């Protein structure tokens with residue numbers, strides 16, 4: 001019996017693990033990838049914090065975050081995050097994250113969109129990579145137990161109390177259960193469901209959120225999906241916001257600018273997508289900045305453009321398009337990570353902790369995952385009041401899941417799983433993407449449901465037990481479908497446009513929707529409603 | 535375009551088999567995805583970020599370590615798993631030694647110093663801290679191939695990254711822990727440097743560590759043998775065919 005089990009080894013999971021261990025909890029991290037393969041490594045730009053109050057203030061950071069959220073967030077929760085930001089940076093710095101320094105030997109900061117202050121700390125172009133690897137090294141130092149390449153299949157919940165997990169050991173193919181006094185989900189967001197139209201990792205498939213939903217957890221604000229304006233055409237690799245921040249232009253095929261590049265992400269993304277739906281190409285133009293400045297300020301962007309689009313930024317236009325990037329919705333929690341299920345916590349991008357609302361500011365996600373990750377790890381450790389023993393658990397989950405997997409192996413495979421995955425991405429992007437309306441959403445709903453109903457014709461071709469990635473991807477696909485349905489249903493319900501959520505049939509913000517949306521599963525159907533923001 | 539993939543599957547006979555696939559994508563990772571869509575759903579490989587930072591997709595293309603997501607392929611390329619690690623299935627290998635190696639070299643921040651950090655101190659550890667643990671260097675290392683206890687390139691680059699960190703009060707523990715099966719066992723052949731997708735130079739890092747160790751009074755246990763028997767010339771950092779193993 002563990003004290004704390006953490007699912008996911010991104011920065012949210014590892015931060016939680018380190019603080020749980022510090023509280024002497026018997027801690028285990030379970031992750032479907034190797035720790036350093038987690039999506040957090042992709043974060044380039046930086047992590048926000050007010051470090052020096054003479055130039056900036058915590059109040060200003062709170063206000064900027066609240067404004068970006070379009071008022072559906074909790075000022076208290078934001079305040080918690082922002083007030084702890086400096087400590088977070090200092091802690092990361094102490095354990096070895098090599099933050100860049102300025103001429104006065106202070107931690108350097110750069111400017112990100114949506115704020116007037118210079119507030120984003122960074123480690124060259126690789127902020128997420130360096131944070132995650134440093135956390136990983138610390139986990140090894142602190143002898144934290146890991147089960148890598150083990151995927152969460154289900155939660156063991158009895159009487160609304162979470163008591164353990166059912167996992168699949170990818171390497172051996174074995175299905176096991178492990179009990180714990182508390183469980184923290186840190187499985188990342190769900191922008192990856194927009195397959196082929198996302199900057200996210202292939203491993204981002206909304207698992208934790210889908211599993212929590214099926215276990216009775218409340219999801220919230222699932223309609224809020226942030227599209228980044230500038231991803232490389234074809235590969236959808238992110239070109240950081242710093243490109244526009246440093247003076248890059250967005251131009252059409254004739255070389256004309258058509259939007260103020262420094263407007264909010266969602267507005268810029270919609271302006272670009274409008275062109276693209278009219279079959280026009282859109283480009284990022286950095287030529288006027290010159291090679292030296294480009295190399296100085298964004299070496300990684302230059303490398304990405306060259307390696308993946310074969311474009312020299314200093315000489316050529318870079319074709320770009322918007323891509324699903326970050327998801328504001330997730331498992332509803334309070335500031336302590338608690339969900340509506342006792343002893344089940346959520347942290348990081350999979351959680352909706354009333355901070356980002358309808359839009360997230362660049363640099364606020366890394367801040368949230370480390371700050372709240374740490375806090376939730378120690379909160380969960382300190383609140384282990386339930387003295388459940390293994391004898392108290394009567395769950396037959398393990399048998400049920402084993403049976404279910406056996407069944408999946410029997411499914412015929414007449415339809416190719418990977419083609420279906422592409423199809424789902426296309427449907428979501430076209431009909432529940434940057435622009436949507438009642439008709440498009442209803443169509444998407446119908447199509448996704450049809451695919452869901454044909455799961456037993458998709459099946460798996462690989463019947464082997466050991467390292468069956470085909471099975472893993474099938475299981476992930478079920479999660480993708482479940483969450484796609486929640487995203488669509490939630491988008492249908494919010495009949496207004498707010499932040500990242502844009503309804504063509506309701507183009508304005510509507511005060512009567514100044515609420516969090518809520519989605520739960522009732523008799524196997526998604527049920528959506530709204531509740532006050534607290 | 536045809537590519538050839540060397541595959542491995544415990545359950546099938548024969549265990550090793552080659553597969554030729556016709557693909558239209560020129561990016562190797564996209565070609566893998568295409569194969570699953572068009573030809574064979576059982577093809578097994580790791581991938582994540584698709585942009586060269588998660589380190590999960592390293593394979594060998596015509597015998598050279600490459601990240602699949604960053605590689606353009608040509609007609610008749612031969613793709614196989616990286617070397618010097620147990621193959622689990624097709625292109626997936628066991629990478630569990632990572633944790634062990636970091637643990638053995640004590641590559642993590644220990645006691646903090648109170649020194650002021652300047653940008654030049656950050657620059658000193660910037661390159662090494664860009665390591666994505668892709669294991670390409672381990673695959674290419676002839677010493678690691680012969681001796682699995684050798685600490686090896688990325689672990690030693692990481693050891694240098696923390697040894698050179700001004701934030702750390704002292705690096706004695708790291709330097710001590712890389713003496714046995716460590717810095718002196720490297721032949722300085724530079725194979726690791728050639729294949730690192732992050733431009734890290736483990737060979738130079740190991741040389742630097744040898745310097746740091748010498749300052750602390752450690753000596754090369756193989757030095758005597760080299761001088762008397764093999765005439766090993768320390769100024770020649772090229773590949774030493776006799777190796778030191």
Ligand SMILES: Cc1cc2nc3c(=O)[nH]c(=O)nc-3n(C[C@H](O)[C@H](O)[C@H](O)COP(=O)(O)OP(=O)(O)OC[C@H]3O[C@@H](n4cnc5c(N)ncnc54)[C@H](O)[C@@H]3O)c2cc1C
Nearest residue numbers: 008009010012032040045046152188207348349363365366
């Ligand atoms: C390209 C890109 C650039 C970004 N840049 C920035 C930036 O500059 N600043 C910023 O603040 N934010 C940025 N973000 C956002 C930020 O990186 C993410 O929000 C954040 O890293 C999420 O961290 P996490 O720990 O919640 O989840 P992740 O890092 O996504 O980790 C999820 C973990 O859960 C595991 N997992 C998932 N499902 C299961 C399962 N079923 N069983 C077991 N394990 C499971 C995964 O293996 C993984 O270890 C960026 C995002 C992207 C994609």
Ligand code: SF4
Nearest residue numbers: 665666668669671730
């Ligand atoms: S040193 Fe280079 S080759 Fe070796 S693991 Fe790190 S990034 Fe890969």
Ligand code: SF4
Nearest residue numbers: 675720721723724726
């Ligand atoms: S230089 Fe040393 S570590 Fe690098 S490949 Fe050669 S023997 Fe291995």
Ligand code: FES
Nearest residue numbers: 582583584589603
């Ligand atoms: S997929 Fe991440 S490095 Fe290639």
